[in-house]
Amino acid sequence: MLTTLIYRSQLNSSCEPFSLTSLVEQAKLRNAGLNITGILLFNGTDFLQILEGTEESVVKLFHKIRGDKRHQCVVELLRDYGPRRRFDNVGMVLFDLQVESQKSVLASVLRYSKLDSYLTSDDRVFKFIRTFITQGKKSGSRKVYCPNNWKLEREHAPFGDGVEGLISNQICQFAFQPIVDPSEGKITSLEALIRGNDGGSPEHFFNALDPDRIYEIDLQTKAYAFALADKIGIGDHKIAINLLPMSLVNVPGAVEFLVESIAKHHLLPEQVVVEVTENEMISGFNQFNSAIKQLRAAGIGLAIDDFGSGYAGLSLLTKFQPDKIKIDREIITNIHRSGPKQAIVKSIISCCTDMEITLVAEGIEQIDEWCWLESAGIKRFQGFLFARPQLNGVGDIYWPQLTDSH
Ligand SMILES: Cc1cc2nc3c(=O)[nH]c(=O)nc-3n(C[C@H](O)[C@H](O)[C@H](O)COP(=O)(O)O)c2cc1C
Structure with missing residues (x-):
């Protein structure tokens, strides 16, 4: 069954610096092999990722991503089922809010997605994306939680x-x-x-x-x-x-x-x-x-x-x-x-x-x-x-x- 999973996480600043571009390039290849589509948003401290695919492959990949030390405080926001993919032409695309404005990221996400403007205003997945884009960095204002x-x-x-x-x-x-x-x-x-x-x-x-x-x-x-x-x-x-x-x-x-x-x-x-x-x-x-x-x-x-x-x-x-x-x-x-x-x-x-x-x-x-x-x-x-x-x-x-x- 087609499953959409959204999570949010924070960059682990105590981890060795790494290239986000190469992470995404590798992810893109792996996701293509698993028939997983979606996008990754980053604002300098926080990530939001959307993964779409069969329930089994999405849950398995998410399990792996959750254990990745390059980010922390991984919180699942939504797991839902639907008739069609929102990003069926995209294996994995990164939107970096440090280099692009909120407005242009919103416009690009819409361009990449298969949603027409009528659907997006009411679409829960898109609401998560819009909130992430517009609310700015969150982890900085949150009381730190460091187990x-x-x-x-x-x-x-x-x-x-x-x-x-x-x-x-x-x-x-x-x-x-x-x-x-x-x-x-x-x-x-x-x-x-x-x-x-x-x-x-x-x-x-x-x-x-x-x-x-x-x-x-x-x-x-x-x-x-x-x-x-x-x-x-x-x-x-x-x-x-x-x-x-x-x-x-x-x-x-x-x-x-x-x-x-x-x-x-x-x-x-x-x-x-x-x-x-x-x-x-x-x-x-x-x-x-x-x-x-x-x-x-x-x-x-x-x-x-x-x-x-x-x-x-x-x-x-x-x-x-x-x-x-x-x-x-x-x-x-x-x-x-x-x-x-x-x-x-x-x-x-x-x-x-x-x-x-x-x-x-x-x-x-x-x-x-x-x-x-x-x-x-x-x-x-x-x-x-x-x-x-x-x-x-x-x-x-x-x-x-x-x-x-x-
Ligand atoms: C924020 C973030 C997003 C990631 N997204 C993906 C992804 O979409 N697909 C993927 O294969 N790996 C992704 N990874 C990398 C995985 O956590 C993991 O390193 C990769 O799947 C390789 O795992 P393996 O070496 O155990 O096979 C992501 C990592 C981070 C930190």
């Missing part, structure tokens, strides 16, 4: 080694995973993640329960999380718990129970954040709206978990603004490589800044993901890169440090 400047340094279990083995007389266990602010070098909260007594996942634990007792047990288990926080001595750190919102509605006196167990384990309500997933929030909002108010009245914080995984996240925010939003891992994974993901996260950051909602990026596994998000303005992170969940305690934390050469 290679960072390494991770281990801090041994900051709350001690936790509780030995499993805690007896409990129907489940908890694992704590820190949420960190690496720029401040501090833990901002600990999320309590439920585990079965066999170490099994939350799904496994809940599936094994009597369906009539799910909400009651969901609520009761939170007391174990508070007890563990007390036992390992979390001080004035916050603790985040996951709760099925219907547990607040269906179990009589649910909020009172939470408030009592928080006090019993020497915590303050203000230290506790209840996390509810976006989908649960949307499906039962009217039913548990009053329970939410009760939680807030008691001083307990609220967070929306997995934000962006559902279908109505933004409209949810018109009804209810939580203290905290955790951006779903699906959006976070490989964000440094994806233009659409970057655009979505930038808009979430802008919305949440205006509403003074704290953002957490969850599921961080790569230093590149953290670097991109940090440079976009996010400060709080959760994920295996920094710390794994540890049964009955808090495990080692890995803090980013600048390498010696920076």
Whole structure:
């Protein structure tokens, strides 16, 4: 199927100088052999390339180009399918905005393309080209994102080694995973993640329960999380718990129970954040709206978990603004490589800044993901890169440090 792929990247200035003309000459030959067409634009710091061909050949070539050390921060902007090529008479042409004016580059691109003027005004590919040509150098104004400047340094279990083995007389266990602010070098909260007594996942634990007792047990288990926080001595750190919102509605006196167990384990309500997933929030909002108010009245914080995984996240925010939003891992994974993901996260950051909602990026596994998000303005992170969940305690934390050469 005819595929069009557009990416943007930045010249790697720490790489040996090279001739762009000979790069393009070689590319032209190779692309002709692969039946790939397209153009390359360069403005002195940034590249924009359009590749057209069969999906297999375009994706394979892009994979190779992405690994080329002569450029960096390669971000895929579009991958689309269409009935015809836009540059079917061009193997590869370079447009250099350092030597030609914006106006003349725009005119030449149009001349090379098969698009007539009616199509171009509405054509998404052409819009990417026009934006690149007219907006000038971008990397100079962007906060630099340089994953290679960072390494991770281990801090041994900051709350001690936790509780030995499993805690007896409990129907489940908890694992704590820190949420960190690496720029401040501090833990901002600990999320309590439920585990079965066999170490099994939350799904496994809940599936094994009597369906009539799910909400009651969901609520009761939170007391174990508070007890563990007390036992390992979390001080004035916050603790985040996951709760099925219907547990607040269906179990009589649910909020009172939470408030009592928080006090019993020497915590303050203000230290506790209840996390509810976006989908649960949307499906039962009217039913548990009053329970939410009760939680807030008691001083307990609220967070929306997995934000962006559902279908109505933004409209949810018109009804209810939580203290905290955790951006779903699906959006976070490989964000440094994806233009659409970057655009979505930038808009979430802008919305949440205006509403003074704290953002957490969850599921961080790569230093590149953290670097991109940090440079976009996010400060709080959760994920295996920094710390794994540890049964009955808090495990080692890995803090980013600048390498010696920076
Ligand atoms: C900005 C940029 C654009 C490139 N475009 C192409 C291209 O269109 N076709 C191509 O074959 N190589 C292109 N290359 C070069 C490839 O990254 C790679 O060096 C080349 O395909 C040779 O790979 P090989 O030696 O592993 O076969 C480009 C490199 C850069 C930095």
